[in-house]
Amino acid sequence: MTKAFSGRDASELTPDRMSTDELGPDDVRIHPDTLRSQAAISARHANPQLAANFARAAELALLSEAEVLALYEALRPHRATADELAALADRLDAVPASLCAQLVREAAEVYARRGLLA
């Protein structure tokens, strides 16, 4: 009963449907709920960090490719100022992507201390 990002059931990802051009990129894209299920599995298997990664991934799953790439860029050394990172965190909170926002705030704090801001 796993759904793709588009809402289509994974069992419908068949060559027949592909041959009639019914399938599109969002039919082969993971759904945030699936990532949360995988997070629960990891947590049950003594891996809270992998679970946290999947939980952050579930938030990012809703963002566009461009937004995800921009988020990654912003966290690279000397790319963003303190204000820009704070604003980024607020925007993430609004998605809602609060776990990612928290990671950005953590990064901002350590970047300030270590001279890694723009």
Next chain:
Amino acid sequence: MSGERVGRVRFMDQQRVNLDGFAHVDVELGLVAVSSPYDPTPSLEVLEGRVVAMDGRRVEDFDSLDTLIATHGIDLSVASEAMGLEDVVFARLFVDPAVSRDEVVRLVAGTTPAKLARVVTLLRPAELMLAMTKLRARRTPSNQAHVTNRLDDPLLLAADAATAAAFGFREIETTVPVLADAPSNAVAVTVGAAVASAGILVQCSVEEAMELEMGMRGLVSYAETVSLYGTESVFIDGDDTPYSKAILAAAYASRGVKMRVSSGAGAEVLMGGAERCSMIYLESRCVSLARAMGVQGVQNGGIDGASVAGSVPGGVRELMAENVMVMARNLEACTGNDALMSESDVRRTSRTLPILLAGSDYVCSGFGTIQRYDNMFGPSQWNAEDIDDWLAMQRDWGVDGGLRTASPEDIARLRREAAEACRDIYRWLGLADFSDEQVELAVDAAGSKDLDDPDPMVVIGAANTIRGSGLGSLDVARALQECGYDDAAARVLDMLAARVHGDHLQTAAIFDDSMNVLSLITDPNDYAGPGTGYEPSPERQAEIDAIRQARGVEDLRADQAQWITRAFEAVGEAELGSDPREVVIGVSPGVGRSVWRTLSGLPVVEVLRELLAGLEEEGCKARVVRVNGTIDLGLVGLTAARLSGSGIGIGLQGKGTALIHRRDLPPLANLELYSMAPVITPSLYRLLGSNAGRHAKGATPVPARNPYTDEAIEARYHTSVIALVALERACVDRGLGNEHLKVTL
């Protein structure tokens, strides 16, 4: 003359190991494997649920690595128990089969980087092997392949990807000498892999952002070269931080793309940023970071820095210890053995063998399945030149190194189908046009030097079209379908569907060829001592044992039967001779019945021709007698000597060993012996005949010498010898006695 080296030393200087770089320990540069005086003493201070000091640093002095590790990477509920364990007690837990993997993982989760580094440093090589056997995450071992070429030629990539899949690799990594070609490489390798097998994971190692983009578009199914470094300065030089990498990890997962990070000893040394710490300690920081980030696995074991580790004492041991740290932190381990760390075949084998024997999630983080010159990562520890060696080693030790024998027929068929499929879909997608001739060249190519200098603009053009049109694997699957490659199309679609399910995102996940996910969740390592843990299934064991070079007695019988002649005719019982110039040539029971050709490749008839010619040169008469009661060369020769008028006899076994005997000698003595059948030439047989004649006339000829050879004669010929002996024994019949043979030359 003083200062000049003697010949023995000059000879040693020429050996390949002396091309390697060996370095004195230099702590200031971080050129030290496992203990530097500047490595911090393990420590952990927790206040109100927060880490305030770790490995000698206070929280206000934490760098970005420390911060991420301290905030996310340590299980504080076990930390005081783990940090309080004596290092040697902890080390014993790694090795003792009665202590479960779960227990080790539980405790290691509470350790700081410096603590874990100290513990694994105590493990000796045999203990590292036991620890690895127990601690890897997935029960079933697997292996990863490199598939690249100098020209980024798509047809060759597809054919080589199919070949790698045929040999059993479950992950294929490609990369590009020309960055812009990347999307084309990804497509070509995906197509080739899908032609050969379902469930092959494909990655294209390029710059981080580009790789993420390809992952998001489904052009690759996993990423690995998300690099971590053990000091902040080197991390920043790599244009990333632990936090940017953590988001990158989540980004891949957000599109259902599997990923692992890469680290490894020596990187910090090479970049001049090791901060006087040991390789194992810096690597321990990377492994702790991987845990803190929440990735599922790590590629380490030196990787590009492997030869740096290999240059210092204990360096190869450190490489294996790195892998054990990964496993102990409950991460998938892709265990090095990729970058070539020595010019010596002996040293590079020694670096890998313990890991092959212990087993790992991926024994090689890049077995170069193409030839060394086509490996765009640089030559691997193991390349196409070594595939048969690997298969033989698996069989020798009875271990599963992830590979299986692919028959020459299957390799040819799969290469053709892969090259044709690639040609067809590149045309259908408007990427490029390849000719039939180019397909043929790719199928038969042993490497890119066998191609006809394709136009590099064709590949860049194809890659740009892929990138510009947003083409993804769904389009590739559709194209395969349209071009009639239904199986390959379904397999590419299945790999896309896997992203929707996400089960392969769990720790240490691979797909078997029925698309079952084998991971820490579904196939956990349960090793607990002899008789437990992974054992190849009977089918898998048969696969391991059935290398294509193996021969049996029936194979040899068939080989021999191709040389049957009607030259031998038994014409009655052999009588006692009376002519003092007569020499009898005694032959073994299989001559003329089942053994027609000697180990040197000479037909037995030709050997007799030479022996008879030699005897004739000395003016002797000759008779050939088949001694049917024994295969023993000494007894055959002695029987011949006792039948001959001169008292001198020649003994000849069908496999080619020969001697000169005399009637009064003990059976196992002789006048001359040729024991190295594979290297006896026609002129040597003629000389044996002449010498027998001289003995018959009462002279004492200079004995013939067995020819010198430094070939591994036993390794080459012993299996044939066993089979030939079996054929001979089957012909033994005392009742037949000694038969006079008429030989028609």
